[in-house]
Amino acid sequence: MGRTIGEVSRNFSALGVLAAALLAAAPEAEAVPSFARQTGMACEACHTVYPELTHFGRVFKANGYILSNVKQVRDVTGKKEELLSLAQTVPLSIMAQVSYTQMKTSVPDLSAAGAPGVAQNGTAGFPQQLSLFYAGKIAPNFGAFFQLTYANDSGTIGIDNTDLRFADTTLLSNNSPLTYGISLNNNPTVQDLWNTTPAWGFPFAASNAVVSPLAGTAIDGAFAQDVAGLTGYLFWNESLYAEVGAYRSAKQGVTSELTGGAGPLDGSASNVMSGLAPYWRVAYEYNWAQHSIEAGLYGAEFRLYPGGAPGAEAPLTGPLNRFNDVAEDVQYQYVGDEHQVTVAGTHIHESMTLDASFASGGSANPKNNLSTTRVWATYYYRRKIGGTVGYFSTTGSADTALYPATVSLAGGNPGVVVSANGSPDTKGWIAEVNYLPWLNVKISAQYTAYNKFNGAGSNYDGLGRNASDNNTWYLLLWFAY
């Protein structure tokens, strides 16, 4: 479960939004055996290896998770209209991630101000994450993917990725299927059908006990579980996809100072959306023999009041920060019985117009830009053993206020999470190997190597820390039932 933009902004004073993105985008990763119970089909129908979807999996999702091949409790009218259709098997699943993280070089120990020391290196996550899902049909054309997660960083249970769908399919006069639907969800791109977009992209799992880069685009997980979105989509002939919708802030754990309730949101909340944030998506998929290829575009525009935090309130009026994100994505899949290959990637470009932050000194420039590129290639043999190699890069305009050179923690500046030159640039590689003794149990070893971190390869924080000091080994046991 990702940290919210609000939590992060409390650490990073004025703006926080941009700094938040990658921190907030703590990986979300799910595999849901309740779908298998509901459809009676093996994992391989919908997944190459979880959580990556096959064509059938994408169609299943577009149709609202409702395909059900189990006995139903029913009620009908005299005209055979269905009033109730409840699966006799409740579509519940659990998922656990147990992990161990080892950084190349540990980080300063802030517990004793003034006394030099380092934090213990080697973090066990037991569990890193434990989730409960309701994933499946609710009513004849209404399905849900609903996740509650306990995470060891917050130590609490909270709402995680959620996607409620109404969907139906009609036959056009030429006998081609047209699927149409509505998604009510809490994370832009969580409703998407391809594993190229941020919510379900690679890495599918990553450590939450590492140093994360400062910068990330807004659509790249910055609003995960912090918004409510309503989108409508069309999926024609299982190939051409179009979706439009809008998001609105839906803060978790925020209390109005006046009402004592969950709202109305006021200046004690941070990064509150002004009005609605539009979201759009188009994609085309073509399938032949064992091959599938997809290309698409997606984007959103977020206009935010910086707001504040309890004790540092800032009214929800005046200038806004605007983040306009436009992205491309591509995917190739080969899905055979013996071999599974995926090559995928996305490129997100963000234009920022920071009227609010510039006015308050939260950014040094009135406008900035940021681009993130991720590409990866995955191979599996018989869905049993495989691996992924990926490259990631975030680059953008330098801004010494947005990506500050110092941070005040425990009365001093420990560096590590800063950028000495105000640059957001971070680049590196991820490689992982996975072994699945059974299709719902995955054992992974992942290594992340940084060529550049927060603007530089060496001494990026001005206190002698190099990008490679943040290189990380991550061992993971990940299963779902």
Place this chain on the structure above:
Amino acid sequence: MRNSEMKVDHPVTAGLVKTVLILLGATVLGSAGAAARAEEPDAATKMHAQKVAVTVCGTCHGPQGNSTQPKFPRLAGQNANYLAAQLKAFRSQSRGDPDAIGYMWGMAAELDDDTIAALAAYYAAQKPESGPHADQAAITRGREIYDHGITAEGVPACSSCHGADAHGTQDYPRLAGQHEQYVLKQLGSFQSNMRNVAIMHGVALNLRSPEMQSVAAYLQSQP
């Protein structure tokens, strides 16, 4: 001769005896199947089945049953009785090849007999497309086996049940245009008895891998 259980000394004689037995069995099964022919579904069931076929089955098998993925068999023009029998075998979990277990046991679990009959009728009425032509030498060898069998090894002519044009009969499946990979997997499953059909087990038992490939290549190329 690889079948050590055969007690007849002369390989050709052994092959002939086996072929006759298989054909006899096939005839009996064929007439039994003909007696249990599906009834014509009503209009509403037909419409429902068409929608299910295009929007559910079609994701793998193609909207008109001409799948492009070789993992999933082409169903267009398939014989209705055969299709209905297979759907019922999936439903009762008596057809046990790996993809039947992984995919079709679930998909067919809650189908009623009327829907099965209507789905079978839908696919039987679709126009089949022939598959791509592979290696011509394999096709030629495959045609030879298909038309005449391999007498010395007790492999009967496929055409004796599936028809000279491989369009099958009411009870034996159409094979023309079927994906080479799918046919190969089925022959393998018959051979190993994962798909437990006595007649086809007998046929496939003595087929070597290159012979299976030739037959499959030939069938895929047929209109």
